[in-house]
Each structure stands twice: as structure tokens, then as C-alpha cells.
Amino acid sequence: MSTAIDRVNGHAVAEPRFDPVALAEADAIRTRTEAEARAIVTEAEGKAKAEQILAAEEAEKQRIANDRANMRLEKERADHEAHLAKKAAEKAKADAEKERAEQAEAERDAEEAARAKEQQRTENLWRWGAYGIYAVGLVIAAPVQFLAFWDEERPFMVAAPALLEGLALVLACGAAWAVAHRRDVLPYRIGIMLGAAVAATINLWHGITDPEIGLNAGLIGALASLGGPIVLMAYEHGIAQKADGVPSARERRAAKRAKAKEEAAREKAKSEKRAAEAAATADKKAAQERADEEQKRRDEDRRQAHPEVWAVADALRSARGSQYVTENIWAEAWLRVTGCKTVGITYDIETASRIQQARVKALAEMPIEGPLLLVNSHRPPSGKKDPEAPDGRRNNGGTPPLRRSGDSPAVSPIARTQARLERTAEKTEGA
Numbered sequence: 001m002s003t004a005i006d007r008v009n010g011h012a013v014a015e016p017r018f019d020p021v022a023l024a025e026a027d028a029i030r031t032r033t034e035a036e037a038r039a040i041v042t043e044a045e046g047k048a049k050a051e052q053i054l055a056a057e058e059a060e061k062q063r064i065a066n067d068r069a070n071m072r073l074e075k076e077r078a079d080h081e082a083h084l085a086k087k088a089a090e091k092a093k094a095d096a097e098k099e100r101a102e103q104a105e106a107e108r109d110a111e112e113a114a115r116a117k118e119q120q121r122t123e124n125l126w127r128w129g130a131y132g133i134y135a136v137g138l139v140i141a142a143p144v145q146f147l148a149f150w151d152e153e154r155p156f157m158v159a160a161p162a163l164l165e166g167l168a169l170v171l172a173c174g175a176a177w178a179v180a181h182r183r184d185v186l187p188y189r190i191g192i193m194l195g196a197a198v199a200a201t202i203n204l205w206h207g208i209t210d211p212e213i214g215l216n217a218g219l220i221g222a223l224a225s226l227g228g229p230i231v232l233m234a235y236e237h238g239i240a241q242k243a244d245g246v247p248s249a250r251e252r253r254a255a256k257r258a259k260a261k262e263e264a265a266r267e268k269a270k271s272e273k274r275a276a277e278a279a280a281t282a283d284k285k286a287a288q289e290r291a292d293e294e295q296k297r298r299d300e301d302r303r304q305a306h307p308e309v310w311a312v313a314d315a316l317r318s319a320r321g322s323q324y325v326t327e328n329i330w331a332e333a334w335l336r337v338t339g340c341k342t343v344g345i346t347y348d349i350e351t352a353s354r355i356q357q358a359r360v361k362a363l364a365e366m367p368i369e370g371p372l373l374l375v376n377s378h379r380p381p382s383g384k385k386d387p388e389a390p391d392g393r394r395n396n397g398g399t400p401p402l403r404r405s406g407d408s409p410a411v412s413p414i415a416r417t418q419a420r421l422e423r424t425a426e427k428t429e430g431a
Helices: 020-149 155-180 186-209 214-244 249-305 307-320 327-338 347-365 413-430
Strands: none
Touching (some): 020 214, 020 413, 155 186, 155 214, 307 327
8 A cells, every 4th residue: 555645835846857967967966066076175185285295394404404514513613623733733843843953053152152161261372371471482482581681880770671672561461452442453463573582682682792691591491482472362363253254264165164064055056057958959959950851741641632733832931921821821822712711621522411311301300111210109900919929019119008096087077967868868779
């Protein structure tokens, strides 16, 4: 038993009718809504994924930046440590050099002090030795002269020995003063020798003529009168040379050897320089001779092989005052005669070259016919082959591409709905 509704709100209920357009529109709306929802979901997922990828990229960038900063910091730290080590090494080296220099200077000062002390010691010995010899000579010569000049009738003559011996002593003091004040000491030395010679002559004369004095005493007195002033004068002479900066014989010999060595080194350097200049001149001359020979060979070759161009080049050379036909002159002459900028290329060579280039270009651009034709090469050849044989396609290695789901475009929702409606109608009519 079934119940049917015939009227609704006083109106007759219409029989249900199949409307394919409404169904298609509803299906289209539903499909569009689903597509929009999927698009929104896909967009949200894409945004989330993009944000996730962006965050990962930012994190990776930050990590790389941190790594670079750490490496830069480590490099700067290593450079700073290397710089500090270098500075410490330089300071240690400078301190060592300074210490060595100070030690060497201290050694030099010690040597100079020891040398000065030794010089002072020897100078004192020499000075007091000279004064001692003079005093001993005065002690020996003075009594002889006193005996020689003693006269009871003329007692004042007893002062003569003081005059004769004192003359040499006073002049020796004057020579010392001249040395100290950097004055001429020669007159004092002459006076010392004259006074000493007079005193020695008197002592020797009285020793020979006076039996009371005797020859021995006269001779010793003469030697004493001469020896003391001579020794004192020698001492003052050395002091004068030192004060005047006069080099000694040893210093003169050393300076002479050093000068000879310097002259030898200078002569050796001059001879080496002359030899180098001679070798350079010889090399330059040989190079010039080779260049001249090469120029002659080149000119003769060009004159025989290209007489017309050579005539123009020689005329240009003569007009420009050049000694040889240079490369620039030859290039200009070649252009004037042949019209080609490239030396060695003529009209015939240029024409043949352009023709051949045109042929090669046409051959390279013409289409390929026959079995090597690439058109439809992605399709298998017509006709059946052995199932085990390759299909002959070249571009993909002979293997057809593997088809997967989603390779072809999806069917339109409207077309899919229309196809379903048509199948439903066919079933209804068949029933």
C-alpha cells in the first residue's frame, strides 16, 4: 500500500519531470564550488608550504650568515693572533738587535777605554822617562861645566852652566807650550839643539884640554848635554804629531794598503763595466746585423714575388725618407695596389674564399632529405617489425615514454555530466 500526494495548498501537484539542464547547472555549481574549495585549500596549503619553505630558507640563510660570521670572526682572531705573534717576533728581534748593538757598543767602549788607558800609561812612562833622562843628563853635565867655568877671580862665571843647560830646558818648555797652543815648534827645536850642541862642545873641549876634568868626564858630559834635550825633543815631537793629527808610519802604511785595495776594486769594477759594455755593444751589433740580413731577405723576396706592390712601396719609402720598406709602408702599398686590407690577400683569393663560404653556408642551411630527415623522428616507422627490435626513434633512445596518471588533461565536468545524462536517457528509453 502506498500513499500519494495529489494536492498541495489547494493546487494540484505536478508530476516530476527530468530536467538535464538544471541538473547540469547544479552539477556545474557543485563542481565549481568543490573546485573553489579545493583551490582555497590548495592555496592555503601552498601558502603554508611556501611560508614553511621561506622559513626554512630564512633559517638556512641565517645559519649560513652565522657560519660566515663565525668564520670571519675566527679568521679575524687568527689574523689578530698572527699579527700579535708577528709583532712579538719583531719586538724580540728588535730587542735582540738592540741588545747586540748595546753589547757591541759596550765592547767598543771597553776597548776604547782600555786603549786610552794603555795610551795614557805609555805616555806617562814616556814623559817621565824623558824627564828622567834629561834630569840625569843635567846631573852629569852640570858638574863638568861648573869645573870648567869655575874661576876665583870671576866667581860670576859659575852661572854659565845654568845658562847653557837651562837654555835647552827653557826652550823645551817653550816647545811644549807651542805644541799645546798649536803653534810652530820648529824654532824651539832649533834653539834646543843649538843650546845642547854648545853645552856638549864646551864639555868635550874642557874634557880634552883640562887634565882635572879628563877626557872621560868631558865626553860623558857632552853626551849628557845632548842626550837629555834630544830625548825631550823627541817626546815633544810625538805629542805635537798627535795634537796635529799627523798619521804615524803604521797608519800611513795601512792607509796606503786600503787605498791600493780600493783602487784595485775600482779598477776591477771599471774593467767589468767596460767588458759588459763591450759585450752589450757586440750583442747589439750582432742583433742589428741579423735584423739587416732579415730585412734584405724580406725585401728581395717581396721584390721578386710582388713587383707591382714593391714598386709602390719603394716609392712610398723614398718619399717618406725611410731607410727600409717598413711593415706599415708595405701594408699601405698592398692596399693601394690590390685593394685588400689584409696583406697577402688578392682579389682572386678573396673572390674564391667568398664563393666557398657561400657554398658552405648554403649547404649548412639546406633541409636534410632521406633517412637522416628529422621530421616525424619521434614517431615509429610504418610497418611491423620484430617485437624484439627497437622502434627506431632516436631522440628518446628508442624507448617510448612511460605514461602516468595526470599526463593528459582532465575531462571537463560539464562534458562528464552530459555524458552521464545521455547514458541515463538511453537506459530509460530501453526500459
